[in-house]
Amino acid sequence: EAGVAQSPRYKIIEKRQSVAFWCNPISGHATLYWYQQILGQGPKLLIQFQNNGVVDDSQLPKDRFSAERLKGVDSTLKIQPAKLEDSAVYLCASSITGDGETQYFGPGTRLLVL
């Protein structure tokens, strides 16, 4: 069974530029999560999708971050414009139903904003 796929793996941009990350969850998983992990911290949930609907985006900085999950499969997370403090690893995870069962994580995208 293929795992959660993410691309790109690394990205370096200058502040005020825009960037987009892509995630393809495990086939059949209804729930998709985007997390932000700053160096030395645990992952923080940014947004949770159930199929193509948003369940929780309370910690998403909506003035600069946006995410979509068209057709309820893969998802894109965008940052525009990026700030220095956005430097982090962006992790995508998926689970079958979202009812507290195990989440499967992708390898992450490491973003450096200069």
Add this chain to the structure above:
Amino acid sequence: KQEVTQIPAALSVPEGENLVLNCSFTDSAIYNLQWFRQDPGKGLTSLLLIQSSQREQTSGRLNASLDKSSGRSTLYIAASQPGDSATYLCAVTGANSKLTFGKGITLSVRP
């Protein structure tokens, strides 16, 4: 608001030692607790998941315990090996199915 604490932040032990990693959480109304492993530059791998009604789970050399009333969990690693070197994160699932993570413990096992 749920808070998860893992102390110490880093630990270095000689190969072969049995060790215990600690995790504490402030709100005992949890659905389950998970221990994850994170290797440098990689994503998270779930090691053990303990439901709120359970006391412990075992997988190979790993044993995780849960004391929900006191808000504590431990991950026991038997006969540690250099390949166990990684960051270990504890996370609790609240009633809203949301995962709250600790900052992790970076373990180094010296040959």
